[in-house]
Amino acid sequence: MFSKILRPLTDLVRHILSKPDERGDLTSDLFRLKIRRKVRQLINDNNGFLIDVGCGEGLLCENLLIKQNPLKIVGIDTEHEMLKTANESFQRKKLYSLNFLRAHAQKLPFLNKSIDIAICINTFYNFYTKDDVIAALEEMERVCKKDGFIIFDVRNKINPFVYLSFKLVWLYDTQVTLNAYSLKELTTVLISKGLIIKETIPIGFPITMFAPIILVKAGYQ
Ligand SMILES: C[S@@+](CC[C@H](N)C(=O)[O-])C[C@H]1O[C@@H](n2cnc3c(N)ncnc32)[C@H](O)[C@@H]1O
Numbered sequence: 001m002f003s004k005i006l007r008p009l010t011d012l013v014r015h016i017l018s019k020p021d022e023r024g025d026l027t028s029d030l031f032r033l034k035i036r037r038k039v040r041q042l043i044n045d046n047n048g049f050l051i052d053v054g055c056g057e058g059l060l061c062e063n064l065l066i067k068q069n070p071l072k073i074v075g076i077d078t079e080h081e082m083l084k085t086a087n088e089s090f091q092r093k094k095l096y097s098l099n100f101l102r103a104h105a106q107k108l109p110f111l112n113k114s115i116d117i118a119i120c121i122n123t124f125y126n127f128y129t130k131d132d133v134i135a136a137l138e139e140m141e142r143v144c145k146k147d148g149f150i151i152f153d154v155r156n157k158i159n160p161f162v163y164l165s166f167k168l169v170w171l172y173d174t175q176v177t178l179n180a181y182s183l184k185e186l187t188t189v190l191i192s193k194g195l196i197i198k199e200t201i202p203i204g205f206p207i208t209m210f211a212p213i214i215l216v217k218a219g220y221q
Contacts, residue, residue, distance in 0.1 A: 031204060032122045035153055035215060036060045038201050039121060040067060042151055042217045047071050048116030051143070053105045053136065054123030058086035058098075065095050071117075075100045076108070105136035108143050116148040121215070124186070125155040125166075128177055134189050141193050149198065149219035150190065155180045159205070159212040183214050190218045 036059060043050075047070050052061050055075030064071060075098065077083050083100045090098060103109050105120060105127075118140040124133045140150045157163050157180035166178040187197055195218045202211030 031213060032059075034203050035121050035213065036063050038203065038215050039119060039151055040064065042199060042201070042215070043071075043117060046117060046149075048148070049114070050074075050117040050119065051076060051108070051110070051115050053108070053118065053120040053140065055086065055100065056082050056122075058090060058100070060119065060121060061086070061098055062090070062093070062095065065098060073098045076103050076105070078102065078104055106132060106139060108139045110143040112142055113145045115143045116145055117151070118144045118148070119151045121151070121153045124152060124181070125179055126177055127179065130179070130181065130185065133179075133181070133186060137186065137189050138193075141190060141195065146220045149217055150195070151215065151217050152186070153203075154183050154186050154214045154216060156210070156212055156214050157182055159210055162212045183208075183216070187216065187218065195220055 039060060040063065043064070049072045050064070052058075052064075052073060052075045055061055055077050058075050061073050061075045064073060075083070075086060077086075077100070080102060083102055086100055090096070101109065105123070120136060120140065124136070127133050127136070137150075137152070140152075144150055155162050155166070155178075157166070159180075162180050166180045169176060169178045183200065191197070197216060198219050199217040200208050201215040202208040203213040203215060205211040208214055
Protein backbone atom coordinates (compact mmCIF):
# COMPACT_ATOMS: atom_id res chain seq x y z
CA MET A 1 0.00 0.00 0.00
CA PHE A 2 2.69 2.48 1.11
CA SER A 3 4.87 1.52 -1.82
CA LYS A 4 2.12 2.58 -4.28
CA ILE A 5 2.60 6.19 -3.12
CA LEU A 6 6.24 6.15 -2.14
CA ARG A 7 7.69 4.27 -5.13
CA PRO A 8 6.70 6.96 -7.72
CA LEU A 9 8.05 9.57 -5.30
CA THR A 10 11.45 7.87 -4.99
CA ASP A 11 11.53 7.38 -8.79
CA LEU A 12 10.88 11.11 -9.24
CA VAL A 13 13.70 12.07 -6.86
CA ARG A 14 16.05 9.70 -8.68
CA HIS A 15 15.01 11.16 -12.03
CA ILE A 16 15.64 14.73 -10.87
CA LEU A 17 19.02 13.79 -9.41
CA SER A 18 20.20 11.98 -12.54
CA LYS A 19 22.57 13.44 -15.09
CA PRO A 20 20.40 14.72 -17.99
CA ASP A 21 21.84 12.36 -20.60
CA GLU A 22 21.43 9.35 -18.29
CA ARG A 23 17.80 10.14 -17.34
CA GLY A 24 15.53 7.21 -18.03
CA ASP A 25 18.33 4.67 -17.74
CA LEU A 26 17.34 2.17 -15.07
CA THR A 27 20.66 2.42 -13.28
CA SER A 28 21.09 6.19 -13.30
CA ASP A 29 21.12 8.42 -10.24
CA LEU A 30 23.37 10.92 -8.51
CA PHE A 31 25.27 8.54 -6.22
CA ARG A 32 25.75 5.89 -8.90
CA LEU A 33 27.11 8.58 -11.20
CA LYS A 34 29.52 9.77 -8.50
CA ILE A 35 30.71 6.21 -8.00
CA ARG A 36 31.34 5.76 -11.73
CA ARG A 37 33.37 8.98 -11.80
CA LYS A 38 35.44 7.95 -8.78
CA VAL A 39 36.11 4.56 -10.38
CA ARG A 40 37.74 6.39 -13.27
CA GLN A 41 39.92 8.19 -10.74
CA LEU A 42 40.92 4.87 -9.13
CA ILE A 43 41.80 3.28 -12.46
CA ASN A 44 43.92 6.31 -13.26
CA ASP A 45 46.21 5.54 -16.20
CA ASN A 46 46.18 1.76 -15.77
CA ASN A 47 45.12 -0.19 -18.79
CA GLY A 48 44.60 -3.79 -19.88
CA PHE A 49 41.69 -6.19 -19.62
CA LEU A 50 38.85 -4.90 -17.45
CA ILE A 51 35.62 -6.63 -16.45
CA ASP A 52 32.55 -4.77 -15.22
CA VAL A 53 30.56 -7.30 -13.19
CA GLY A 54 26.84 -6.45 -12.98
CA CYS A 55 27.30 -3.94 -15.79
CA GLY A 56 23.57 -3.20 -16.23
CA GLU A 57 23.06 -0.89 -19.20
CA GLY A 58 26.81 -0.37 -19.41
CA LEU A 59 27.00 3.18 -18.06
CA LEU A 60 30.39 2.58 -16.40
CA CYS A 61 31.78 0.85 -19.52
CA GLU A 62 30.64 3.80 -21.63
CA ASN A 63 32.18 6.29 -19.24
CA LEU A 64 35.48 4.42 -19.27
CA LEU A 65 35.61 3.90 -23.02
CA ILE A 66 35.00 7.55 -23.78
CA LYS A 67 37.41 9.02 -21.25
CA GLN A 68 39.93 6.35 -20.34
CA ASN A 69 43.17 5.08 -21.81
CA PRO A 70 43.00 1.95 -23.98
CA LEU A 71 41.13 -0.71 -22.07
CA LYS A 72 39.67 -3.94 -23.30
CA ILE A 73 36.34 -4.14 -21.51
CA VAL A 74 33.86 -6.94 -21.01
CA GLY A 75 30.55 -6.16 -19.32
CA ILE A 76 28.91 -9.03 -17.45
CA ASP A 77 25.32 -9.29 -16.29
CA THR A 78 22.75 -11.98 -15.59
CA GLU A 79 19.88 -10.10 -17.24
CA HIS A 80 19.40 -10.65 -20.92
CA GLU A 81 17.30 -7.47 -21.24
CA MET A 82 20.00 -5.32 -19.63
CA LEU A 83 22.64 -6.71 -21.97
CA LYS A 84 20.39 -6.19 -25.00
CA THR A 85 19.83 -2.53 -24.04
CA ALA A 86 23.57 -2.08 -23.43
CA ASN A 87 24.46 -3.67 -26.77
CA GLU A 88 21.97 -1.56 -28.72
CA SER A 89 23.11 1.63 -27.02
CA PHE A 90 26.78 0.87 -27.75
CA GLN A 91 26.06 0.07 -31.41
CA ARG A 92 24.17 3.38 -31.73
CA LYS A 93 27.06 5.29 -30.19
CA LYS A 94 29.54 3.40 -32.36
CA LEU A 95 31.46 2.13 -29.32
CA TYR A 96 32.61 -1.20 -30.69
CA SER A 97 35.63 -2.07 -28.53
CA LEU A 98 33.52 -3.75 -25.92
CA ASN A 99 31.79 -7.07 -25.41
CA PHE A 100 28.95 -8.11 -23.19
CA LEU A 101 28.59 -11.55 -21.65
CA ARG A 102 25.69 -13.15 -19.85
CA ALA A 103 27.14 -14.73 -16.70
CA HIS A 104 26.91 -14.79 -12.92
CA ALA A 105 29.22 -12.78 -10.69
CA GLN A 106 29.56 -15.95 -8.62
CA LYS A 107 30.85 -17.99 -11.58
CA LEU A 108 32.90 -15.77 -13.83
CA PRO A 109 33.75 -17.34 -17.20
CA PHE A 110 37.45 -16.42 -17.08
CA LEU A 111 40.67 -18.25 -16.34
CA ASN A 112 42.52 -17.79 -13.05
CA LYS A 113 44.63 -14.61 -12.94
CA SER A 114 43.62 -13.46 -16.41
CA ILE A 115 42.07 -10.04 -15.70
CA ASP A 116 43.86 -6.75 -14.95
CA ILE A 117 40.98 -4.85 -13.37
CA ALA A 118 37.81 -6.42 -11.92
CA ILE A 119 35.04 -3.99 -10.99
CA CYS A 120 31.65 -4.49 -9.40
CA ILE A 121 29.77 -1.34 -8.43
CA ASN A 122 26.19 -0.52 -7.53
CA THR A 123 25.41 -4.21 -7.48
CA PHE A 124 26.36 -6.04 -4.24
CA TYR A 125 23.59 -4.35 -2.25
CA ASN A 126 21.00 -5.97 -4.54
CA PHE A 127 22.32 -9.51 -3.98
CA TYR A 128 20.01 -11.65 -1.84
CA THR A 129 22.57 -12.77 0.72
CA LYS A 130 25.99 -11.89 2.06
CA ASP A 131 27.21 -15.30 0.84
CA ASP A 132 26.41 -14.18 -2.74
CA VAL A 133 28.55 -11.07 -2.24
CA ILE A 134 31.43 -13.04 -0.73
CA ALA A 135 31.26 -15.60 -3.56
CA ALA A 136 31.43 -12.77 -6.12
CA LEU A 137 34.44 -11.21 -4.36
CA GLU A 138 36.15 -14.61 -4.29
CA GLU A 139 35.56 -14.98 -8.01
CA MET A 140 36.92 -11.49 -8.70
CA GLU A 141 40.00 -12.41 -6.66
CA ARG A 142 40.40 -15.69 -8.55
CA VAL A 143 40.39 -14.06 -11.99
CA CYS A 144 42.41 -10.97 -11.04
CA LYS A 145 46.12 -10.94 -11.93
CA LYS A 146 48.65 -10.49 -9.10
CA ASP A 147 49.56 -7.04 -10.42
CA GLY A 148 45.92 -6.16 -11.09
CA PHE A 149 43.27 -4.80 -8.77
CA ILE A 150 39.65 -5.07 -7.70
CA ILE A 151 37.20 -2.21 -7.22
CA PHE A 152 33.82 -2.47 -5.52
CA ASP A 153 31.52 -0.37 -3.36
CA VAL A 154 30.01 -0.97 0.05
CA ARG A 155 26.60 0.40 1.00
CA ASN A 156 27.67 1.12 4.55
CA LYS A 157 25.32 -0.17 7.26
CA ILE A 158 27.06 2.01 9.85
CA ASN A 159 25.52 5.05 8.14
CA PRO A 160 22.11 5.56 9.82
CA PHE A 161 20.40 6.75 6.63
CA VAL A 162 21.52 3.67 4.70
CA TYR A 163 20.66 1.40 7.61
CA LEU A 164 17.13 2.77 7.98
CA SER A 165 16.31 3.18 4.31
CA PHE A 166 17.43 -0.40 3.59
CA LYS A 167 15.54 -1.83 6.57
CA LEU A 168 12.38 0.04 5.56
CA VAL A 169 12.60 -0.77 1.86
CA TRP A 170 9.32 -2.72 2.09
CA LEU A 171 7.59 0.66 2.63
CA TYR A 172 8.66 2.19 -0.67
CA ASP A 173 9.62 -0.69 -2.94
CA THR A 174 8.33 -4.23 -2.63
CA GLN A 175 10.28 -5.54 -5.61
CA VAL A 176 13.87 -4.80 -4.69
CA THR A 177 16.35 -6.42 -2.29
CA LEU A 178 18.58 -4.01 -0.39
CA ASN A 179 21.38 -5.24 1.89
CA ALA A 180 23.97 -3.04 3.56
CA TYR A 181 27.34 -4.21 4.93
CA SER A 182 30.25 -2.87 6.92
CA LEU A 183 33.57 -2.29 5.19
CA LYS A 184 35.17 -4.98 7.34
CA GLU A 185 32.56 -7.60 6.43
CA LEU A 186 33.39 -7.33 2.75
CA THR A 187 37.13 -6.72 2.89
CA THR A 188 37.94 -9.62 5.27
CA VAL A 189 37.61 -12.22 2.52
CA LEU A 190 40.06 -10.38 0.27
CA ILE A 191 42.55 -9.74 3.06
CA SER A 192 42.44 -13.44 3.96
CA LYS A 193 43.56 -14.16 0.37
CA GLY A 194 46.55 -11.86 0.63
CA LEU A 195 45.15 -8.66 -0.84
CA ILE A 196 45.59 -5.27 0.76
CA ILE A 197 43.14 -2.39 0.76
CA LYS A 198 44.94 0.21 -1.32
CA GLU A 199 42.39 2.98 -1.17
CA THR A 200 38.95 3.75 0.19
CA ILE A 201 36.91 6.69 -1.06
CA PRO A 202 33.94 7.92 0.98
CA ILE A 203 30.96 9.00 -1.10
CA GLY A 204 28.15 11.12 0.30
CA PHE A 205 29.96 12.08 3.54
CA PRO A 206 33.63 12.98 4.06
CA ILE A 207 34.39 10.54 6.90
CA THR A 208 34.89 7.06 5.48
CA MET A 209 33.60 5.15 8.51
CA PHE A 210 30.23 6.94 8.39
CA ALA A 211 29.86 7.56 4.65
CA PRO A 212 26.76 6.02 3.04
CA ILE A 213 28.93 4.53 0.31
CA ILE A 214 32.57 3.46 0.45
CA LEU A 215 34.41 2.75 -2.76
CA VAL A 216 37.24 0.24 -2.28
CA LYS A 217 40.32 -0.54 -4.34
CA ALA A 218 42.15 -3.75 -3.35
CA GLY A 219 45.23 -5.35 -4.81
CA TYR A 220 48.13 -7.60 -3.97
CA GLN A 221 50.91 -5.02 -3.79
C1 LIG B 1 21.90 -1.56 -10.07
S1 LIG B 1 22.53 -2.37 -11.47
C2 LIG B 1 24.14 -1.66 -11.55
C3 LIG B 1 24.63 -1.42 -12.95
C4 LIG B 1 26.03 -0.86 -13.13
N1 LIG B 1 27.04 -1.57 -12.34
C5 LIG B 1 26.08 0.61 -12.87
O1 LIG B 1 26.75 1.07 -11.95
O2 LIG B 1 25.45 1.36 -13.61
C6 LIG B 1 22.85 -4.00 -10.89
C7 LIG B 1 23.05 -5.00 -12.02
O3 LIG B 1 23.56 -6.23 -11.48
C8 LIG B 1 22.99 -7.30 -12.21
N2 LIG B 1 23.11 -8.52 -11.39
C9 LIG B 1 22.35 -8.90 -10.33
N3 LIG B 1 22.79 -10.08 -9.83
C10 LIG B 1 23.87 -10.44 -10.58
C11 LIG B 1 24.76 -11.55 -10.54
N4 LIG B 1 24.64 -12.52 -9.64
N5 LIG B 1 25.75 -11.59 -11.46
C12 LIG B 1 25.89 -10.62 -12.39
N6 LIG B 1 25.07 -9.54 -12.47
C13 LIG B 1 24.07 -9.45 -11.58
C14 LIG B 1 21.56 -6.87 -12.46
O4 LIG B 1 20.99 -7.56 -13.55
C15 LIG B 1 21.75 -5.37 -12.74
O5 LIG B 1 21.89 -5.10 -14.10
